[in-house]
Amino acid sequence: MLRIAVPNKGALAETAAEYLKEAGYNGRRDPKELIVADPKNDVEFFYLRPRDIATYVGSGALDVGITGRDLLIDSGSDAHEDEPLGFAVSTFRFAGPAGAFQTLDDLRGKRLATSYPVLVGGYLAERGVEVHLVKLDGAVESAIRLGVADVIADVVETGSTLRKQGLEVFGEPILRSEAVLIAGPNEAPGLGTLHRRLEGVMVARRYVLMDYDLPSELIEQATAIASGMESPTISPTRDPAWVAVRVMIPRDEINHIMDALYELGARAILVTPIHAARL
Ligand SMILES: Nc1ncnc2c1ncn2[C@@H]1O[C@H](COP(=O)(O)OP(=O)(O)OP(=O)(O)O)[C@@H](O)[C@H]1O
Numbered sequence: 001m002l003r004i005a006v007p008n009k010g011a012l013a014e015t016a017a018e019y020l021k022e023a024g025y026n027g028r029r030d031p032k033e034l035i036v037a038d039p040k041n042d043v044e045f046f047y048l049r050p051r052d053i054a055t056y057v058g059s060g061a062l063d064v065g066i067t068g069r070d071l072l073i074d075s076g077s078d079a080h081e082d083e084p085l086g087f088a089v090s091t092f093r094f095a096g097p098a099g100a101f102q103t104l105d106d107l108r109g110k111r112l113a114t115s116y117p118v119l120v121g122g123y124l125a126e127r128g129v130e131v132h133l134v135k136l137d138g139a140v141e142s143a144i145r146l147g148v149a150d151v152i153a154d155v156v157e158t159g160s161t162l163r164k165q166g167l168e169v170f171g172e173p174i175l176r177s178e179a180v181l182i183a184g185p186n187e188a189p190g191l192g193t194l195h196r197r198l199e200g201v202m203v204a205r206r207y208v209l210m211d212y213d214l215p216s217e218l219i220e221q222a223t224a225i226a227s228g229m230e231s232p233t234i235s236p237t238r239d240p241a242w243v244a245v246r247v248m249i250p251r252d253e254i255n256h257i258m259d260a261l262y263e264l265g266a267r268a269i270l271v272t273p274i275h276a277a278r279l
């Protein structure tokens with residue numbers, strides 16, 4: 001039985017639950033449930049605070065989990081990243097009042113507020129920069145205005161929270177983060193299946209199937225426009241001058257590719273979603 005830690009609330013929880021549902025697992029029906037058994041899939045889910053997930057998995061108490069890369073690093077635990085999951089994508093950045101800081105050197109001796117002291121402390125220690133860390137739980141962007149810090153380091157997605165506080169990022173990103181599947185120090189039978197199922201969910205979300213008919217002499221040019229994951233499937237049609245083509249394409253390129261194929265001479269271009277995939 002694979003024991004899986006999943007976020008019970010916060011920025012990761014909703015999409016993590018959707019991924020697991022799309023991967024064929026039982027979800028919880030009541031948000032107060034903390035443990036959900038899924039004997040058919042030989043797994044058990046433990047709903048935990050996102051910040052605690054790497055601690056449980058790193059200690060071996062649970063086999064695997066879904067958390068953020070930034071939280072994994074900040075936990076300092078023995079868990080390791082098994083697979084990036086492509087949601088809750090963010091950067092981790094230094095930010096200060098507009099124009100006040102340019103480089104890491106400007107941080108020396110300053111009060112730096114963050115909810116990720118291990119991640120930030122490690123990054124600065126590697127670069128020989130000493131600061132006074134101020135550990136906060138959240139809403140770190142208010143720390144400068146309220147006078148407890150000179151500078152902050154926090155999660156940035158759109159940057160709108162920073163802008164509203166008159167702050168701007170400086171220096172290189174400390175980290176590029178996203179949700180990740182993590183595994184512990186012990187071998188976990190069943191991890192491979194979970195990994196492949198989640199990979200299938202990502203493919204089904206990112207790609208669609210495109211079918212079209214094409215004069216057969218144009219197939220090389222059409223393949224240059226949409227080459228598919230491996231290579232397009234080409235089938236004969238009743239009219240020997242035409243072929244039917246099926247290809248997987250990224251969802252966010254649908255219209256661009258349809259325009260280009262139509263221009264080339266393709267007709268009856270149809271796009272259908274993928275419900276599940278195992279590549
Ligand atoms: N606006 C955001 N965009 C993308 N990822 C985010 C965002 N905010 C937080 N995250 C990611 O979510 C994870 C933090 O999980 P957490 O549950 O603490 O989220 P939260 O929304 O901050 O919850 P809480 O309300 O408890 O602070 C981290 O991996 C972080 O990078």
Ligand SMILES: O=P(O)(O)OC[C@H]1O[C@H](OP(=O)(O)OP(=O)(O)O)[C@H](O)[C@@H]1O
Pocket residue numbers: 011137138139140141154155156157158159160161162
């Ligand atoms: O760049 P943005 O799109 O503005 O998103 C980034 C903000 O989102 C998260 O805050 P959250 O709402 O989780 O509050 P918290 O600071 O209390 O965790 C994060 O901590 C940043 O503050």
Ligand SMILES: [Mg+2]
Pocket residue numbers: 138
């Ligand atoms: Mg938060």
